[in-house]
Amino acid sequence: MRYTILCYHNEDITSAWTEEEDAEVIDKLKAVNRKWAKSFGPIARLMPTSAATTLRKSENIVTDGPFAETKEQLLGFYVLDVESLDVAIRIAREMAEANPGGAYELRPIALYYPDGEAIEDAPAP
Amino acid sequence: MPQPPEPDWIERRLVGARPQAVAALLRYFRDLDLAEEAFQEACLRALRSWPENGPPRNAAGWLIMVGRNAAIDHKRRQARLTALPEEAAISDREDTEADLVERLDATEYRDDILRLLFVCCHPDLPATQQIALALRIVAGLPVPRIAAAFLVGDRAMEQRITRAKARIAKADIPFETPGPKERAERFAAVSAMIYLVFNEGYTDATPKSERTRLCDEAIRLARLMLRLFPAEPEMMGLLALMLLQQSRRNARFDEAGAPILLEDQDRTLWNRRQIAEAFAMIDKAMLHRRPGPYQIQAAIAALHARAERPEDTDWAGIDALYQALERHAPSPVVTLNRSVAIWKLHGAKAALEMIAPLAGPLDGYFYFHGVRGNLLEQLGRGSEARDAFVRAIALATTPAEAAHIRQHLDRLEG
Numbered sequence: 277m278r279y280t281i282l283c284y285h286n287e288d289i290t291s292a293w294t295e296e297e298d299a300e301v302i303d304k305l306k307a308v309n310r311k312w313a314k315s316f317g318p319i320a321r322l323m324p325t326s327a328a329t330t331l332r333k334s335e336n337i338v339t340d341g342p343f344a345e346t347k348e349q350l351l352g353f354y355v356l357d358v359e360s361l362d363v364a365i366r367i368a369r370e371m372a373e374a375n376p377g378g379a380y381e382l383r384p385i386a387l388y389y390p391d392g393e394a395i396e397d398a399p400a401p
Numbered sequence: 402m403p404q405p406p407e408p409d410w411i412e413r414r415l416v417g418a419r420p421q422a423v424a425a426l427l428r429y430f431r432d433l434d435l436a437e438e439a440f441q442e443a444c445l446r447a448l449r450s451w452p453e454n455g456p457p458r459n460a461a462g463w464l465i466m467v468g469r470n471a472a473i474d475h476k477r478r479q480a481r482l483t484a485l486p487e488e489a490a491i492s493d494r495e496d497t498e499a500d501l502v503e504r505l506d507a508t509e510y511r512d513d514i515l516r517l518l519f520v521c522c523h524p525d526l527p528a529t530q531q532i533a534l535a536l537r538i539v540a541g542l543p544v545p546r547i548a549a550a551f552l553v554g555d556r557a558m559e560q561r562i563t564r565a566k567a568r569i570a571k572a573d574i575p576f577e578t579p580g581p582k583e584r585a586e587r588f589a590a591v592s593a594m595i596y597l598v599f600n601e602g603y604t605d606a607t608p609k610s611e612r613t614r615l616c617d618e619a620i621r622l623a624r625l626m627l628r629l630f631p632a633e634p635e636m637m638g639l640l641a642l643m644l645l646q647q648s649r650r651n652a653r654f655d656e657a658g659a660p661i662l663l664e665d666q667d668r669t670l671w672n673r674r675q676i677a678e679a680f681a682m683i684d685k686a687m688l689h690r691r692p693g694p695y696q697i698q699a700a701i702a703a704l705h706a707r708a709e710r711p712e713d714t715d716w717a718g719i720d721a722l723y724q725a726l727e728r729h730a731p732s733p734v735v736t737l738n739r740s741v742a743i744w745k746l747h748g749a750k751a752a753l754e755m756i757a758p759l760a761g762p763l764d765g766y767f768y769f770h771g772v773r774g775n776l777l778e779q780l781g782r783g784s785e786a787r788d789a790f791v792r793a794i795a796l797a798t799t800p801a802e803a804a805h806i807r808q809h810l811d812r813l814e815g
Binding site: 286289292376 | 409410413414416417418614617621624625627631632637640650672677678681682685688
């Protein structure tokens with residue numbers, strides 16, 4: 277089963293990190309990442325929401341800023357391929373120890389090829 | 402069962418909520434000292450309450466309500482011991498306490514923080530006091546850290562901040578919601594203050610010094626402003642500019658602490674993540690088609706960042722951007738900076754001719770004589786170059802600047 281782990285945190289806090297503090301958290305996360313490298317697809321770290329632009333679909337207008345005006349902001353996500361939700365939760369717990377605060381949202385995902393074909397039926401690598 | 406939050410987590414949340422909370426408390430009490438004390442009290446209570454009860458959903462709202470109640474309570478108790486309460490010191494919003502948290506929406510935050518930053522940028526204050534006050538009140542840096550950043554003693558800094566507060570208290574500061582024109586003026590003042598904070602840290606020659614924290618703090622303030630005002634292209638430009646300058650932090654000095662010129666820096670030491678964020682920010686700003694000085698300066702810094710090697714630098718593009726900057730914010734310093742692009746594009750002679758009219762306005766400016774000396778040296782006019790470098794050394798403000806010019810002089814002698 278493939279999952280994404282969505283990394284939520286409060287930007288008031290993460291943008292108050294100094295470069296050194298940021299590097300420290302990233303180093304701890306890298307240790308977890310290396311351990312589970314076989315279960316991971318690409319990992320993305322999102323830039324701060326101040327760098328975001330949103331297309332409001334119904335009005336078809338582009339605005340500055342993120343779409344969801346929530347306090348906790350999406351900072352990045354993992355794409356996992358693991359046998360169960362349990363494993364995904366276990367991994368997320370280890371990440372939470374490395375990077376406390378905020379929340380991780382685990383949500384099953386369907387993957388598609390760029391041409392739009394679903395690859396959900398493809399056997400897990 | 403709510404998980405007890407980590408102490409570290411609480412501290413960070415308090416730091417994050419500070420600008421909003423102090424700004425709102427200032428609106429109620431119209432007194433910087435009282436607003437700060439109320440916030441401190443609310444923080445103490447948070448440290449006691451949050452580990453037991455779990456963190457509130459709206460940390461800033463919680464701190465505002467608790468801080469406000471504590472301060473009013475304190476005033477009442479004091480009043481019993483002394484004279485009648487000073488009703489004028491407390492806003493008439495007191496009776497709406499019950500729905501306070503509900504009213505703490507984003508709209509109110511915006512004007513509160515803008516007002517707070519604007520108070521710190523009061524035109525009656527000298528720039529150093531503005532910065533010190535902003536770092537104390539908005540960013541919440543402790544006085545010893547600000548004192549270390551400005552290379553003065555704790556007591557002197559305490560006095561400086563107290564004087565700034567006293568001047569603000571005496572001045573008639575408008576507390577109503579600003580109109581569009583005022584808002585634009587305030588925005589410019591706040592942007593300038595943030596950049597001043599950044600430059601206080603950036604001009605320091607010692608990379609590990611306490612002052613470089615000011616750069617992190619300025620970037621944090623700009624990001625905060627941009628989250629409150631997501632569609633201000635000049636704030637995007639300012640953030641991009643600071644990120645690009647900061648991205649070179651690890652390449653700007655050699656091991657002895659001497660500055661390394663842009664073209665001699667090891668570009669692999671530039672922070673790619675900050676550069677990428679700056680590029681994204683500039684792209685966003687461009688969509689607004691409202692160019693301004695920060696956006697243009699950021700675009701110039703971006704052209705330097707895009708070049709993998711110094712010889713790949715797009716000097717024609719840089720020249721065009723400096724011309725745009727001369728139109729938007731003309732100054733002799735801008736023209737002096739543009740002369741470097743002219744030098745690369747058309748040679749030292751053209752650049753020297755270009756800066757000749759600046760000799761008057763920039764006579765007391767270190768960089769003018771440094772650039773002029775360089776150009777003269779290049780053209781083989783040794784004795785004139787020597788005079789220019791001697792003049793530059795006399796105007797140097799740091800030992801590193803003087804040492805750099807000294808190298809030129811030594812080369813001329815040799």
